[in-house]
Amino acid sequence: MKTIVLFLTHEVVSAYGWSEQSALPLAFFPHNELGISDFREWIIRHASLSYCIVTDLVEEDFQHEIIPHLSGKDQRTLCERKLAQHFRATPYRRASVHSAARRGGQDSLQLSALTQSDALERILADLAVVKAAVVGVYSVALLTQIMLSQLNPGQPCALVMSCNAPGQLRQSYFTPEGLRFSRLATFRAQQDTHANRMAGEIIRARQYLMTLHLLRHDETLHILAFFDAALAPMHAEVLLALGDVAELVQINMQANISDLAVRLGLPKTCHHWCDLLVAMLVVRGVPNQYAPARVMKYHQLNILGRRVLLGAIAGLVCACILVLTLVWQVFDGHRQLALGQQVGQALEQQRQQLARSLVQSPLSAAEAGQLEQVMQLQRDHLQSAPRFEPTLRRLSHVLQALPGLSISEVRWLTGQYGAQAQGENAEPNSPDPVAWRDQTLLISGQVQNRLAYRAAIAEVEALVQALQRWPDATVSVEQWPLDTSPAASVQPAAAKQGGGREMKPDFIIRVQLVFKAGVSKEGA
Template identity: 45%
Template structure:
């Protein structure tokens, strides 16, 4: 949506839009009936636009009052009451805290209003007729106040002089607290530039006399002039200075700036060459908060913003729906692939079942002994085969409680013990030895179902002998809690035999710091499980 600025002055109503070269003049309308008809016709031909109504009128009243420092709700009620007392006849009014005091102090309240409402009512009525999006009603003086707030000037007395149209001169007086008063003067724009400079000098002189009369500034204090003139009037600053005569010593012209430099400081586009360019750019690019328009006048702009928000929300929802649909499609493809794989697996199992069924039919019924031997072998050897993975998981869970012990090597053997080199040795128990001597015996289980693990590891600090022995001893006790476990410590972190030397072992641990052998070796033996007696198969 493009933006159009409607500038209302006493002479005419102008329409401007921002372009590459600055503010572009779209149309101008007089205040008579013909101008109103032209404005209606022009509005009917415009597409969807956002309108900013900017006023530069004499009929703008500005007052200040000191009010108690209240909370937000009470402050709004107080402001509405003050506005009703001062500006009951116009809806175009505004109140804001200009200087906020601390708790127990007072606030400086700025009250302003556009007291002449007829022309503004007529313009807003025509805009509402075509349902135009009106962003707000603004005044040059309050926009100048926003500009000075961004410049952060700390000079005690500043008179900002600007001109939106030829023959008009607005003077706005500022202190560090903000805008104190603003007035609009006129002069003949067709006279020579030197005479116009003399008129400007007279306006400066009258403004200073007015300020000293109201005691807003002392008679000996200097008034700083901040002149925002176009290039033609800016060249006449020396003429204005000379026209001040004896009052020139009380006027400070040192604080001046080029309009392009001012636009840069305000972060406005580079195409600002006139004061009107500055105002239009501030409204179009920075979109300040509405100043004077009542809620009824800007309702269509609110509806447009709401519709735009709903459109963006709907677009986001659509994007999210597309993403979720894509994920659902991807997951559906994965499920379809899994179903196809499951069907293939089912077909393979069915084919294998058919093969086994055909093979079963080929087996002679006269061979029950072979089937009985196969079942016996499964029950005695395969059904109770040792589960190494489950055993290692149990040992890993136990080692989690011993963070100072590091396991370097695990040697495992079934039916026999393991040596330090990992080779099988004789059975670990008499029960296993007897079972190994007589494979047909069944008292204690099949001998090869027994398991033997040799755990080799290191301690975190081998010099802490007591702690190392305690940790290894605690680990041994935990391993003994396993069902039917037989635990033997083959090597301790320190030789606890009476004939050993602690000093020699300490010297050896220091010398082997880079290539340390295992600090402890624990052998864990689990006997073969007892195979329950099985009923003989019928021949």
């Protein structure tokens, strides 16, 4: 139990807590010296709890006005001015705007205040002495308005009757604009006169509504009675006591408080009207209605403290996560280091084992010769083998300057290993050690316009001249674009219509790159 609800009436202050079943009465303090002393001692023992104060007093006034549709700071300024105009003498006042939701319209302003607050001031002063947190100050009428708005949004006019304590009858009249008035009737009577007293209060409430022009003389008054099961059988007796007025009164008894609680989203274990009020404040939570900011300072400090605590817990959790991450990274680093050391040790063991094997079984002369030949092959041939990437890259640079030529195929060939050496100084039947590094390019392509014979020849000659500037390059043209017949001019279209058959090239150029010892062909 963290929150205490204090019900303030003209006779007593009642303390209630919320259990798992319903509202739990804790203590009752009458408005006398003994009750005040007991209350102060009691709150000292419960200073760590939070308190909600619910007033059920006669001295609660309500006003209703129509104001221009405003928003933001202008609306707050107007509400403060209206409150100061109507309820200047009390700090326990409240303004609520029912917006018209359109610019240029008019809003409904509900003003309410606790006009006599001596008992409330004393209770708040006692709570301030022990630095108890005050969640808010509420009234039964405004809490009833919240319930009714949740039960029947946009409800028609109705008089709501409730009984929070024996001998008290709260009557609140609601319209679609909200609460218009609320009055508390107190009487001391026997059980057999309750129906007559209740009927009398209904008649007086009807007359008051007609005085305020909220009810016509022949209009039916709809009454919604939130009574416990003990008062529900009085329905027929009240109608009988109303006499002729009973024809203009329609009473709806809400005796099933559990069903009402379920409709309000509250625990279904509520069985009394007091249970509903306590559950509204403790279980659901309702914003403050009347308490000034100075009264709620310890509650605000509690909220701030909880936020700081939650922030500290969140920071601690983040720090723990960070520490765990760092620890995991350290352990993972140690694991990777140990794994690397194991791999290094395994390689070292293999090296040592290989060294021991070499020492124990030395190579023969033939094996040493074969190993030397393999190493010589690696140095002389494999590492210096011709590569096609530099050659084709050089060819692409040449073709960038000749956009009129379209290359369809480039064949890259190398010399044959073991070819016979040629030349005056070559020994007979001896292989040429570098002939296999020679490269041959067969370049096939088409010209842009086959009918423009001179332009085609010029483009091919430009390509040949560019290729002849390569070091150690021998260029020969195996086919020139000489076919100027009409059949050749329609060859591309015929190739497309023939299912993509390969098109005959316009020119074929052979480029031979001779490798010379001591010169890197790729670096030329």
